[in-house]
Amino acid sequence: MKKRIKTPEQQFLAALQNEERKRYQVVKWLGVLIAFALVAQAVGLAKVFSDLVLEGRFPLTAALLSAAAFLTKSFAQYWREQLSAAASRAIRFSLRQRMINHLTQLGPRRLTIDEDGGLSTRVYEQVDALDDYFTRYVPQVFLVTFVPLTILVAVAPVSWVAFSIFMVTAPLVIFFMILVGHKAAQANRRQFNVLQMLSNQFLDLNQGMGELKRLGQTPKARERLAITAESYQKTTMGVLRLAFLSTGTLELFASVSIAMVALYLGLGLLEQLPWQVGVAPVSLFAAFFLLLMAPEFYLPLRQLGNDYHAKQKAEAAAVDIQELLMTADQDESTHKLNPQSYPSAIGAFIEFNKLAWCHNGRQRLHPMSAILQQGDRVWLRGESGAGKSSLMTILLGFEKHFDGGLYVEGDAFHSMNMANWRRRLAWLPQNPEWVQGTVRQNLELGIGRCTDQALLDSLKKAQCWEFVETLPYGWDTPISEAGTGLSGGQMQRLSIARALLSDADVWLLDEPCSGLDPDTAEQVLNTLDEVSFGKTLIIVSHDTHPVVWANQRWLMTQEGVHVEAQTPISYV
Structure with a gap:
């Protein structure tokens, strides 16, 4: 017999299930106990009912047996x-942690999978969609096999007719369960796709609401959101409709099958069976036993049918989860070229030796060579597309598939521990990311709990304390993801304070003055001059915001990097 080949998503779910195999092994043994308890309970109750009807006595032993079996089953x-x-909780917690770690390693590359709103849907909504699968479906798969088999073994010696009814009707229940479940899987995939789109739109609208209001485009944005919300409503109702259809179909077949057993037993006890007139095929005890076993035989099948859509929902979610994890694995690439052909300069802190990066057939960073000593502060400028942001991406460790040599303190960059390297980095992008929470929580994000004195010192050095002190609750004042109530310059100063709290010795700044007016930009640059002294710093900035205090000035062009000016570091 050819073994059925599992789909990739089924293999993925099986691997997750295997992480909790010990718990599920105990669950299986409990299922065995439930099956035996069901038979024992039916035997005890059948004996009680038959003796009460035929002999008018109450068998205490049989009653105790049924009571003990009921308690054991419960x-x-x-x-x-x-x-x-x-x-299920352990599996989902571990999986969500893996996904967040992978997204952290991906960095900007995560946007090749989906926007942040869609990614958050995968991390939270789609991981939670696995709950019913691991909580109900997986345990039920074993129960739906063992319980009916145990009942068939118990029923076969009692009545071959009831045994035949069970054998013929059970496959029909399973067939319709799979048929309806396949349609439910397609509906679940459509629902997840629409939910991701809706999440992305919510995030986009939240971040760009101010701009939409200025342009007078809020009605169109509202209309677009309403269309997507209506689409999500329709797909959700489609999933629910199929779930109810599946349940109704299974209930119908199970009820008809139980009715067939009851009809056979009723006519048999009345000795009115067409093929056996005047003879009772089973005793009253056997009739009660079979009648009690019939609902229990179909109950696991009906329950699995109710839970089968959970399997299809989990498989639909697993497709997107796997895509995220597989994309993260692609980042584990190595150098194309032999790093030994690009020796490191003696005594350099960071060295670029013909460093270049080509991505998707496009030259993102042209070959460049330069050296930074510890404490150098570099002003990097250049035309758009020259590779400034690409250089930052490489230094952040989010792309290792580059050509040429990159060394930090003489060690090849691709062989370094990225977690240790990133602990030495402070990253200030054009639009720093904030979360819904207090000022303090945002400053401590990714750093950990800081003392009040450390927080105060960083705010004062970054020239933030004057406006933070005036907030309603100081640094415990809540702010939104867009920094509601604070200006762009104030938000950038808070970013500088966060960099100071990290105690990083390498600062990477990608156009920190983007979007600021000239006066505010000059104030931010003056603050950076004061607080970054002694740090190794690379700041990307256009000519409109000159960084006069940098001791190195680089001009990046399509031909590489040209060092325009370089002065020794003075600590006086």
Whole structure:
């Protein structure tokens, strides 16, 4: 018999399940206990009912057996659910941590997968979409196999007719479960795609609301959002419709099958079966036993049918989750060229030796050679497309697939521990990212809890304390992702304060004065001059915002980097 080949998403889910195999192994043994308890409970109740009807006595032993079986089943079911929920939480926590770590390693490359709104949907919504799969579906797969088999073994010696009814109707239930479930999988994929689009639109509108108001485009933005929201509503209702259809179909087949067993037993006890008139095929005890077993036989199948859409939903979510993780793995590339052919200069802190980067067939950074000593402050300028931001991307460790040599303190960059290197970096992009929270929480983001004195010192050095002190709650004042209530210059100064808190010795600044008026930009640059003294710094800035205090001035062109001016570092 040919083994069924699993799809990539099924293999992915199986690998996640394997992380909690010990818990699921206990869940399986509890399922075995539940199956035996069901049979024992039915035997005890059938004995009680038949003796009460035929002999008018109450069999205490049989009643105790059924009571003990019921308690055992309830106990096993409770712990089965608790262990399954614990396994699901552990799997989702570990997976979400992996995804966030991968996105951190990807850095700007994450935008090749999706926008930040869509990525947040994958990390939160789609990971949570796996909950029902690991909590309900995975444990039910074993139960739906073992419980019916146990009941079939118990029923076969009692009645071959009831056994045949069970055998014929069970595959029909499974067939319709798979048929409807396949449609549910397609609907879930459409729902996730629309949800990602809606998340991206919410994020875009939140970040650009001020600009939309100035341009008078808020009605169009509202209309666009309403269309996407309506689309999400329709896809969600489609998923729910299929879920109800699946449940209704399974309930119908299970009810008809149970009715067939009940009809057979009823006519048999009345001795009115067409092929066996005047003879009862089973005793009253056996009839009660079969009638109690019939609903229990179909219950796991019906429950699996209810949970089958959870499997399709999980597989739909797994496709997008795998795409994210596989894209992250592509970043683990190495040098094209042999780094030994580009020896490091003796005594240099950072050295670029014919460093170049070609991405997707496009030359993003032309070959450049330059040397930085510790404490050098470089003003990097150049035309758009020359590779300034690409150089920053490489130095941040988000792209290692470059040509030429890059060395830090004599060590090849591609062989360095990126976590240790990034701890030495302070990164100030054109638009620093903020989160919904207090000023303090944003300053400590990625750094950890800081003392009040350290926080105060950094704010004073960055010339932030004057306006932070006037806020309603000081540094405990909440701010939005867009820094509502603060000016662009104030937000940039807070970014400088965050860099000071990090205690980094290498600062990378990508046009920190972009979008600021000349006076504010000059104030920010003066602040940087004061606080970055002694740091190794590369600042990208256009001629409109000259960095006069830099001791090195680089001009980046399509031919590479030209060192326009270089003066020794003076610590006097």
